[in-house]
Structures are given as structure tokens and as C-alpha cells.
Amino acid sequence: MTRSIGVLDPPIRLLCGTGPTNPDPRVLRAMAAPVLGQFDPAFTAIMEDVMALGRYVFRTSNTRTFAVSGTGRGGMEAAIASLVEPGDSVLVGTCGRFGDLFVDLATRYGGRVSQVTAEWGQVLDPQQIDEWLKRAPAKVVAVVHGETSTGMLQPQLGEIGRICRERGALLLVDAVVTLGGVPVEVDGWQIDMCTSGTQKCVGCPSGMAPITYNDRAEQTIASRKSPVISNYFDLTQIQRYWNPERLNHHTLPTSMTYGLREALRLIVEEGLEARWARHQRTGDALKTGLQAMGIELFGDPRHRLPMITGMFIPEGVSDEAARARLLEQFGIEVATSFGPLRGRLWRIGTMGYNAELKTVLTVLTGLERVFQSFGVKSDRGAGVVAAEKAYHSAARG
Numbered sequence: 001m002t003r004s005i006g007v008l009d010p011p012i013r014l015l016c017g018t019g020p021t022n023p024d025p026r027v028l029r030a031m032a033a034p035v036l037g038q039f040d041p042a043f044t045a046i047m048e049d050v051m052a053l054g055r056y057v058f059r060t061s062n063t064r065t066f067a068v069s070g071t072g073r074g075g076m077e078a079a080i081a082s083l084v085e086p087g088d089s090v091l092v093g094t095c096g097r098f099g100d101l102f103v104d105l106a107t108r109y110g111g112r113v114s115q116v117t118a119e120w121g122q123v124l125d126p127q128q129i130d131e132w133l134k135r136a137p138a139k140v141v142a143v144v145h146g147e148t149s150t151g152m153l154q155p156q157l158g159e160i161g162r163i164c165r166e167r168g169a170l171l172l173v174d175a176v177v178t179l180g181g182v183p184v185e186v187d188g189w190q191i192d193m194c195t196s197g198t199q200k201c202v203g204c205p206s207g208m209a210p211i212t213y214n215d216r217a218e219q220t221i222a223s224r225k226s227p228v229i230s231n232y233f234d235l236t237q238i239q240r241y242w243n244p245e246r247l248n249h250h251t252l253p254t255s256m257t258y259g260l261r262e263a264l265r266l267i268v269e270e271g272l273e274a275r276w277a278r279h280q281r282t283g284d285a286l287k288t289g290l291q292a293m294g295i296e297l298f299g300d301p302r303h304r305l306p307m308i309t310g311m312f313i314p315e316g317v318s319d320e321a322a323r324a325r326l327l328e329q330f331g332i333e334v335a336t337s338f339g340p341l342r343g344r345l346w347r348i349g350t351m352g353y354n355a356e357l358k359t360v361l362t363v364l365t366g367l368e369r370v371f372q373s374f375g376v377k378s379d380r381g382a383g384v385v386a387a388e389k390a391y392h393s394a395a396r397g
């Protein structure tokens with residue numbers, strides 16, 4: 001080693017990309033608690049807490065409600081690996097990058113994958129799924145609730161759930177960006193399996209994937225003809241770890257489990273309805289402020305996510321240089337986009353702890369200054385004033 005490596009001292013950022021978001025300091029404090037052995041009764045009680053809190057947040061009574069050790073993608077992979085056997089028919093709804101991820105996963109695990117699609121910036125029509133299933137039954141229908149890549153919220157999941165039941169398919173939903181930010185009604189919408197992540201509206205660092213599934217899904221997995229191809233993502237084993245049997249499958253990340261417990265506990269403390277309203281108010285205020293600055297928003301206005309706002313980069317502004325300026329001068333991170341939207345669109349996240357008016361005002365101030373530095377003209381402070389007004393009038397109801 002030729003250079004000395006100093007003490008870890010990362011800068012403090014305002015994380016307004018697509019995740020991670022800044023966790024509540026109480027979550028970070030919980031993560032610093034002493035490490036326990038994974039079978040210590042004090043720790044298994046914490047696992048039980050995570051399961052109970054998870055049921056509240058997912059709005060379900062599913063016994064099988066726990067967390068996969070891995071990021072959001074790990075939860076999706078556990079779901080697909082466990083539900084899909086080689087040769088099974090899988091129908092995926094795709095209108096963005098995470099629908100594509102379901103396609104990729106289901107293909108890798110040997111599924112015969114079909115797709116119903118919508119343009120990026122649009123959402124699926126449940127009738128597309130119904131039409132397809134009428135012609136060709138599927139074992140699993142996989143849908144993304146919040147398409148982070150486009151900022152769109154898939155409506156009518158309850159209708160999709162009803163269709164899947166009627167047509168004998170299991171409904172699998174990716175709620176990575178939506179859980180804790182907008183209603184996710186697992187039981188009410190007849191979702192058979194739902195997976196999420198921790199680093200977005202749940203408000204924890206990334207590293208675990210909350211998951212819940214009902215008896216139909218469990219029985220489907222139990223009656224597989226072949227073992228789950230992945231050992232790590234085998235829900236038949238993981239569910240035996242998250243129950244009194246405590247099967248020694250892997251070593252649960254202790255500190256992450258503490259953080260997740262505290263993040264979920266904070267959601268219960270706030271109340272889901274209040275939390276959804278806070279995300280909506282904040283997202284609406286940001287959108288209003290951006291529009292007051294003359295910035296165009298992306299996607300179908302009827303289906304925009306509150307927690308992810310897609311905005312077109314103004315003419316004359318360089319994607320990379322402007323984001324670098326925002327980071328250096330204001331300590332603010334926003335996200336660029338993928339695929340057809342790369343270089344044209346930024347995505348601004350207002351999730352969990354950051355879903356507050358002060359975040360919006362800070363971001364709008366930074367954006368105004370940075371855009372001005374690229375020669376963009378706008379009324380000074382117009383965004384901030386409009387956002388503040390929108391937020392307060394929504395808060396008054």
C-alpha cells in the first residue's frame with residue numbers, strides 16, 4: 001500500500017435521485033445498535049417485529065411477510081426464481097426499465113415470456129392483460145406498480161388482480177418505489193406476491209427487499225416439479241428461516257434488519273394515510289414549482305408518481321455537467337434516465353424522510369441557479385413561490 005487511506009468521511013448529500021433517499025436519522029441510529037447472533041431470542045423477536053410491521057405496510061394478513069436479504073432486484077429475483085419453473089408461461093406488463101427486468105429474470109429462469117406493453121410514459125390498460133389471458137393462460141402475471149424509470153404509477157391494480165383471479169393466473173407486483181409512498185393494497189387488490197425495496201419510500205438504506213405472498217403463491221411454490229434453481233433466492237427455504245423453525249439458510253444482515261424495523265416502525269407511527277398524503281403533497285408541490293419555472297414534465301399527467309418526478313432537461317443544459325454542478329454547489333443529487341430517455345430527462349425523487357416542503361424548496365433553488373448558469377431564463381424565485389403555495393394549500397386541504 002503506497003498511500004494512506006484516511007478515516008471514512010463521506011459528504012452529506014440531499015439525495016433526490018431515484019434512491020437511495022436520505023434515511024431518517026433514527027433509522028441510522030438503529031443500525032448502529034449492537035450486533036446480535038441470528039438465533040438469539042432477542043434477534044428473532046426483532047424478525048417477528050419486522051414481519052408484523054410489514055403486514056401493516058403491505059396491508060395484508062399474509063403469514064409469509066418478511067424480507068429477502070438483497071436489494072429490490074433480489075426480491076424480484078426471489079419471486080421469479082420461486083414461482084417460475086422452466087417452461088412456465090409468464091406474462092409481463094412492460095412500459096419501462098423494471099418491466100424489462102421482470103422479462104429478463106423470467107427468461108433466465110426458463111419461463112416462456114410474453115409481454116403486454118405501453119409506451120414509456122404511459123401505463124398498461126388492464127384489458128390488454130385480460131385479452132391476452134383469454135387467448136393464452138399464464139401461470140404468473142408480473143406488473144410494476146411504480147415504474148421508476150418513467151415516473152408512472154400503474155393504476156387499476158385491483159382490476160388487474162380481479163382479472164388474474166378470474167383467469168387463473170398469479171399476480172406478482174413490484175412495489176419497490178411505491179411501498180410507503182402511495183397505497184399498496186396487497187389483500188384488497190388480490191395481489192398474490194408483492195416485493196419491494198428499502199431505500200425509497202420505506203426510508204432505509206438499500207440492502208433488503210420486503211416481500212409478502214399469500215397461500216395461493218405459497219402452494220404454487222410448494223407444488224413445483226423441480227427445485228428452485230437458485231439456492232440463495234429460494235423462498236421455500238427463506239420462509240423457513242423467517243418462522244419458528246429458523247432454518248439456517250443464510251446469516252441475516254443484522255444491522256439492516258434493525259434499520260428496516262425502525263423504518264417500518266416510523267411508518268406505523270406516522271400512519272400510512274398521513275404518509276401517502278405527505279408524499280402526494282410534496283410531489284405535487286415539486287411539479288407545480290418546476291412548471292412555474294417553465295420546465296416541461298414527462299409522461300401522462302393522469303398517472304404521475306408523487307415520489308418520482310420526470311422533467312425534461314431545458315434546452316442548452318448539459319445533462320452531466322448540470323448534475324455535477326448541482327452536486328458540487330448544492331450537495332443535491334438528482335437522477336438521469338435510461339434507454340430512450342437518457343440525456344433528455346431527469347428524475348427527481350422526494351421519498352420517505354425527504355418528502356418534505358424544505359426538500360422541494362432546496363431543489364428548486366438549486367435547479368434555478370444551475371439552469372441560469374447555462375443561460376436558461378426564468379423568473380427569479382417563481383418555482384419556490386409556486387411550490388410553497390401549492391404545498392400549503394394542499395396541507396390546508
Ligand SMILES: Cc1ncc(COP(=O)(O)O)c(C=O)c1O
Binds near residue numbers: 018175177
Ligand atoms: C421499480 C423498481 N423495481 C426494482 C428496482 C431494483 O431495486 P434495487 O436497485 O434495490 O435492486 C428499482 C430500483 O430503482 C425500482 O425502482
